Amino acid sequence: MKQIHYDVAGGPEVLRLVEAPRPQPGPGEALIEVHYAGVNRPDVVQRSGNYPPPPGSSPVLGLEVAGTIAALGAGVEGWRIGDAVAALTPGGGYAEYCVAPVGQLLPVPDGLGLAEAAGLPENxxxxxxxxxxxxxxxxxxxxxxxxxxxxxxxxxxxxxxxxxxxxxxxxxxxxxxxxxxxxxxxxxxxxxxxxxxxxxxxxxxxxxxxxxxxxxxxxxxxxxxxxxxxxxxxxxxxxxxxxxxxxxxxxxxxxxxxxxxSTMRPRTLAEKTAIRDALLQQVWPAVAAGKVRTRIHQIFPLSEAVEAHRLMESSRHMGKILLQVR
Structure with a gap:
């Protein structure tokens, strides 16, 4: 698969598109075929060397994605291959495939595009x-x-x-x-x-x-x-x-x-799952009804992650910056 990689911390220019092995889901995880990935300020801080990923997390940038489930790990119930999902990820979102715990998955409501869905989880x-x-x-x-x-x-x-x-x-x-x-x-x-x-x-x-x-x-x-x-x-x-x-x-x-x-990334899976459950009950009905929206400022191809990061650092954007993977 293709993913965004950097060898050393630095400015946006350190980011480059490379070939990498496709990850595999472990127990309680889903492999997501990524269509869109959100670009967030923590990605910029991590790339600059000031926000290292927690132990065991993917070093690849990207904390939220939307796409379809491509494979399921052992013990997963309630989800099927092909389901459209948005996910808060432990890293790895700037890639064609990304693994996330199922406790951090949210269904994409009918009628909501995957681009709009990708801008929801981290925020x-x-x-x-x-x-x-x-x-x-x-x-x-x-x-x-x-x-x-x-x-x-x-x-x-x-x-x-x-x-x-x-x-x-x-x-x-x-x-x-x-x-x-x-x-x-x-x-x-x-x-x-x-x-x-x-x-x-x-x-x-x-x-x-x-x-x-x-x-x-x-x-x-x-x-x-x-x-x-x-x-x-x-x-x-x-x-x-x-x-x-x-x-x-x-x-x-x-x-x-x-x-x-607080910061979100170091929190436990149980804590993030509790937040996911609250969102499902209290916010997702409003998303499905069109009362909660994502404002997309600009979508870049995955290969233009450098430009996406430059825009994020400029603070000129209004709403979400996304990478289109598919």
């Missing part, structure tokens, strides 16, 4: 766990999503609206704000043109928000804490502007704030 596993399990988001609360026009951001906006929250989103241009609004954001704030802290205080009559999903870190930390209401929760999922900062903990103590965060 929705991440957003569900961070907003629902860690952030404890509830109906009637206010949610602030930073980076609202990216894949994670658009999933978070949609989940907020599914739950019944009022959703604020920040993004870096008027065009990106319009995309956030099209996916359900009640309020969009162009952080290049406005002070998002001042704007949210104005909108909320200085009462703030309940949950913040942040991938910026650095200079946003103190600003985020200043916006949280009593018992508010700040959920960190990335640090695009750094993970080290000095700040005053007094707000945390006085308003009983929670600061939390």
């Amino acid at each position: 929705w596993f991440t957003v569900w766990h961070n907003l629902m399990d860690l952030g404890r988001l509830k109906a009637g609360e206010r949610l602030l999503v930073h980076g609202g026009s990216g894949g994670i951001g658009l999933a978070a906006i949609q989940l907020g609206k599914l739950v019944g929250a009022e959703v604020f989103a920040t993004a870096g241009s008027a065009e990106k704000i319009e995309v956030c609004r099209a996916f359900g954001a009640d309020w969009g704030i162009d952080y290049r043109q406005e002070d998002f802290v001042a704007r949210i205080r104005e909108i909320t009559a200085k009462t703030g928000v309940d949950v913040i999903l942040d991938m910026v870190g650095g200079p946003y930390l103190q600003k985020n804490l200043s916006l949280l209401r009593q018992d508010g929760r700040l959920v960190l999922i990335a640090f695009l502007q750094g993970s080290r900062v000095e700040f005053d903990f007094m707000n945390v103590m006085m308003r009983r704030l929670t600061i939390t965060g």
